[in-house]
Amino acid sequence: MRADARRNRARVLAAAEAVFQEAGAAATTEQIARRAGVGIGTVFRHFPTKSDLLHAIITDSLERLTVRVTELESHGDPATAFYDFFTELVRQAGEKHGVMALLAQTGEAPAVHKPIDAWRATVERLLARAQAAGAVRPDVGGDDVLALLLGLCQTAVTTGWDDTRCRAVLRVVFDGLAARH
Amino acid sequence: MRADARRNRARVLAAAEAVFQEAGAAATTEQIARRAGVGIGTVFRHFPTKSDLLHAIITDSLERLTVRVTELESHGDPATAFYDFFTELVRQAGEKHGVMALLAQTGEAPAVHKPIDAWRATVERLLARAQAAGAVRPDVGGDDVLALLLGLCQTAVTTGWDDTRCRAVLRVVFDGLAARH
Amino acid sequence: MRADARRNRARVLAAAEAVFQEAGAAATTEQIARRAGVGIGTVFRHFPTKSDLLHAIITDSLERLTVRVTELESHGDPATAFYDFFTELVRQAGEKHGVMALLAQTGEAPAVHKPIDAWRATVERLLARAQAAGAVRPDVGGDDVLALLLGLCQTAVTTGWDDTRCRAVLRVVFDGLAARH
Amino acid sequence: MRADARRNRARVLAAAEAVFQEAGAAATTEQIARRAGVGIGTVFRHFPTKSDLLHAIITDSLERLTVRVTELESHGDPATAFYDFFTELVRQAGEKHGVMALLAQTGEAPAVHKPIDAWRATVERLLARAQAAGAVRPDVGGDDVLALLLGLCQTAVTTGWDDTRCRAVLRVVFDGLAARH
DNA sequence: TATGAATGAGGGTTCATTCAT
DNA sequence: AATGAATGAACCCTCATTCAT
Numbered sequence: 061m062r063a064d065a066r067r068n069r070a071r072v073l074a075a076a077e078a079v080f081q082e083a084g085a086a087a088t089t090e091q092i093a094r095r096a097g098v099g100i101g102t103v104f105r106h107f108p109t110k111s112d113l114l115h116a117i118i119t120d121s122l123e124r125l126t127v128r129v130t131e132l133e134s135h136g137d138p139a140t141a142f143y144d145f146f147t148e149l150v151r152q153a154g155e156k157h158g159v160m161a162l163l164a165q166t167g168e169a170p171a172v173h174k175p176i177d178a179w180r181a182t183v184e185r186l187l188a189r190a191q192a193a194g195a196v197r198p199d200v201g202g203d204d205v206l207a208l209l210l211g212l213c214q215t216a217v218t219t220g221w222d223d224t225r226c227r228a229v230l231r232v233v234f235d236g237l238a239a240r241h
Numbered sequence: 242m243r244a245d246a247r248r249n250r251a252r253v254l255a256a257a258e259a260v261f262q263e264a265g266a267a268a269t270t271e272q273i274a275r276r277a278g279v280g281i282g283t284v285f286r287h288f289p290t291k292s293d294l295l296h297a298i299i300t301d302s303l304e305r306l307t308v309r310v311t312e313l314e315s316h317g318d319p320a321t322a323f324y325d326f327f328t329e330l331v332r333q334a335g336e337k338h339g340v341m342a343l344l345a346q347t348g349e350a351p352a353v354h355k356p357i358d359a360w361r362a363t364v365e366r367l368l369a370r371a372q373a374a375g376a377v378r379p380d381v382g383g384d385d386v387l388a389l390l391l392g393l394c395q396t397a398v399t400t401g402w403d404d405t406r407c408r409a410v411l412r413v414v415f416d417g418l419a420a421r422h
Numbered sequence: 423m424r425a426d427a428r429r430n431r432a433r434v435l436a437a438a439e440a441v442f443q444e445a446g447a448a449a450t451t452e453q454i455a456r457r458a459g460v461g462i463g464t465v466f467r468h469f470p471t472k473s474d475l476l477h478a479i480i481t482d483s484l485e486r487l488t489v490r491v492t493e494l495e496s497h498g499d500p501a502t503a504f505y506d507f508f509t510e511l512v513r514q515a516g517e518k519h520g521v522m523a524l525l526a527q528t529g530e531a532p533a534v535h536k537p538i539d540a541w542r543a544t545v546e547r548l549l550a551r552a553q554a555a556g557a558v559r560p561d562v563g564g565d566d567v568l569a570l571l572l573g574l575c576q577t578a579v580t581t582g583w584d585d586t587r588c589r590a591v592l593r594v595v596f597d598g599l600a601a602r603h
Numbered sequence: 604m605r606a607d608a609r610r611n612r613a614r615v616l617a618a619a620e621a622v623f624q625e626a627g628a629a630a631t632t633e634q635i636a637r638r639a640g641v642g643i644g645t646v647f648r649h650f651p652t653k654s655d656l657l658h659a660i661i662t663d664s665l666e667r668l669t670v671r672v673t674e675l676e677s678h679g680d681p682a683t684a685f686y687d688f689f690t691e692l693v694r695q696a697g698e699k700h701g702v703m704a705l706l707a708q709t710g711e712a713p714a715v716h717k718p719i720d721a722w723r724a725t726v727e728r729l730l731a732r733a734q735a736a737g738a739v740r741p742d743v744g745g746d747d748v749l750a751l752l753l754g755l756c757q758t759a760v761t762t763g764w765d766d767t768r769c770r771a772v773l774r775v776v777f778d779g780l781a782a783r784h
Numbered sequence: 785t786a787t788g789a790a791t792g793a794g795g796g797t798t799c800a801t802t803c804a805t
Numbered sequence: 806a807a808t809g810a811a812t813g814a815a816c817c818c819t820c821a822t823t824c825a826t
Contacts (some may be wrong), residue, residue, distance in 0.1 A: 064807090088799060089801085101807060199409075207402065211410075215395060225384065236417025239416035243788095245789070245826080246789060281817095451822085460786075467786075566768065569758055569764065572758045590744070598775040598778040598782070608811090632795080643796095643812080644797095652796085787826085791820105794820100796817095797816085798816075802812075
């Protein structure tokens with residue numbers, strides 16, 4: 061029965077991500093339950109609060125991202141790793157629409173600070189290596205990079221960037237990141 | 242009593258901006274009324290729909306921005322005008338928190354397309370002049386600039402940038418915008 | 423100034439009748455004011471309560487009807503007077519739509535009992551004469567006739583009878599009223 | 604829990620009928636909930652809109668009436684069936700006060716056209732048989748009969764007829780319906 | 785006196801959360 | 806453990822009524 065429960069938890073999580081993506085911040089718990097193919101009671105058994113669900117989604121996403129960073133680090137040179145990661149993230153941003161909206165709307169942002177901090181460390185390592193390799197100017201900090209990253213992701217998400225727009229914007233930002241004072 | 246009414250309308254508008262800023266998109270009409278020091282009926286007399294209120298705030302803000310652009314254009318050289326405007330906007334973004342969030346997440350965006358479009362034209366003129374003066378690379382379009390602008394504003398707003406952060410991020414973006422090939 | 427006031431009172435009354443007719447029970451006091459071409463404050467100066475307005479409309483209508491009965495009585499024979507009045511009333515019923523609806527919906531019905539009672543006496547006299555002339559069966563009372571009258575008026579109003587329907591239904595009822603035991 | 608739900612649905616329906624009857628069209632959803640002994644949310648779970656609730660009551664009532672017609676048809680001769688049905692309906696009308704009022708005054712009528720049409724066919728069959736048996740004059744149509752029926756029901760309902768009044772009015776109408784030439 | 789802006793109780797409806805099955 | 810019906814606080818909005826001008 062533990063196996064069933066775990067599968068349900070995963071299903072709900074996936075459904076929540078999908079529904080937030082489609083319906084935005086207005087997504088209801090019932091929509092999520094329906095999409096997951098479970099009763100609404102089951103959603104609440106696993107995530108006693110909508111906030112918990114949100115928290116879980118974020119944590120989950122960040123964990124996957126951390127794995128991805130590690131992968132990139134081990135496969136390529138620091139510069140490529142850094143820029144590829146950045147690009148990938150902005151491109152994928154579209155998938156996080158509703159979650160971001162909800163985060164912005166509820167006072168939940170503090171609740172996800174911990175997972176974000178964990179992830180931040182990873183990103184900072186990525187940046188440090190790229191800087192050590194001379195691929196990124198030395199006068200930007202991890203927070204600046206994260207700020208840029210978040211900003212572009214949010215807008216990508218909000219205004220629905222296509223590939224051309226992505227490329228154009230990233231070219232500017234990357235040139236800026238690579239610039240010597 | 243026309244005078245009173247006008248004063249109240251302004252009060253409500255200001256209160257709405259403030260409350261959206263503090264409470265995010267979840268702000269209640271009642272909170273706004275309370276903050277404005279009027280009854281809830283008064284809010285609805287002036288803005289029959291929450292959406293109308295939102296629309297009014299956006300229009301109002303964009304109008305002020307347009308005025309500002311014109312000012313900058315007439316006082317300085319194209320490069321300074323462009324970069325100052327960009328900077329100013331991102332800095333002020335913090336004051337528009339809730340509104341931006343609302344814009345980004347509700348289905349209300351279409352309702353404000355007209356003021357946004359009007360404003361876009363103004364920004365494009367600013368850019369064109371800066372490019373003609375050689376202060377901005379020629380391979381970025383108005384939409385790219387707006388995308389960057391919106392992205393940074395949103396994040397500034399969402400994550401509460403202070404001045405230092407603003408400066409750091411803008412330095413990177415400006416270097417990117419100024420970069421040759 | 424008294425003349426202005428009286429004219430306004432009449433205007434409001436007429437507007438109210440018209441608006442109730444068009445908008446039904448959902449008519450707002452503001453619609454009435456607008457239609458009367460006065461401010462909403464003026465409506466309330468003359469009729470401190472919506473209920474008062476309703477009451478005034480009913481009283482007004484019933485007074486006009488009483489006048490009409492007297493006219494018919496003095497001009498024709500009792501049978502014609504009775505049947506013409508009945509016919510006329512049902513035909514005109516369409517004009518009372520909203521008022522009837524409001525009466526039915528609010529608990530105001532008791533408030534108009536007095537004017538109705540006054541009118542009832544008039545109708546009963548009409549009936550008595552028609553019965554004395556042998557034109558209406560003797561075993562129906564004034565209340566029965568009023569009940570029939572009201573029933574047909576209401577339905578005429580509610581379901582929008584045309585002339586053909588009016589005629590067909592009245593033929594049946596008149597035959598019933600004329601029938602010997 | 605399907606059983607509980609069904610019981611609650613029925614309770615709400617019954618409560619709604621009762622409350623509409625007492626409070627008229629102005630009946631509040633909360634009054635209904637209170638009367639049904641359930642939370643307001645339950646009312647909305649079963650009838651997502653006040654209009655839906657209305658629709659359900661009408662449909663329900665008409666269905667019961669259709670059943671009753673069929674019963675009468677199979678048990679007695681056409682004349683008795685017709686007149687008994689007519690009598691029964693007007694007598695029961697007192698129990699449908701609010702619903703009739705609602706039907707008569709809101710824009711909801713269109714929503715219940717289908718059940719009404721179905722029922723009309725039934726009544727027309729009843730009439731046709733009574734006419735074939737010579738119990739009803741041949742020059743009245745189904746619509747005329749329905750008009751009379753509705754008118755009497757509405758008034759019965761609006762003005763609270765007792766049995767004596769019912770009998771007196773119906774005697775007149777029945778004589779009219781039976782009249783030759 | 786006339787005006788119309790301001791008021792706020794109250795209505796319909798939604799949805800996170802609880803709880804009986 | 807899973808279900809989904811029940812709950813009710815809270816939301817947006819309306820409109821009769823009041824009151825400052």
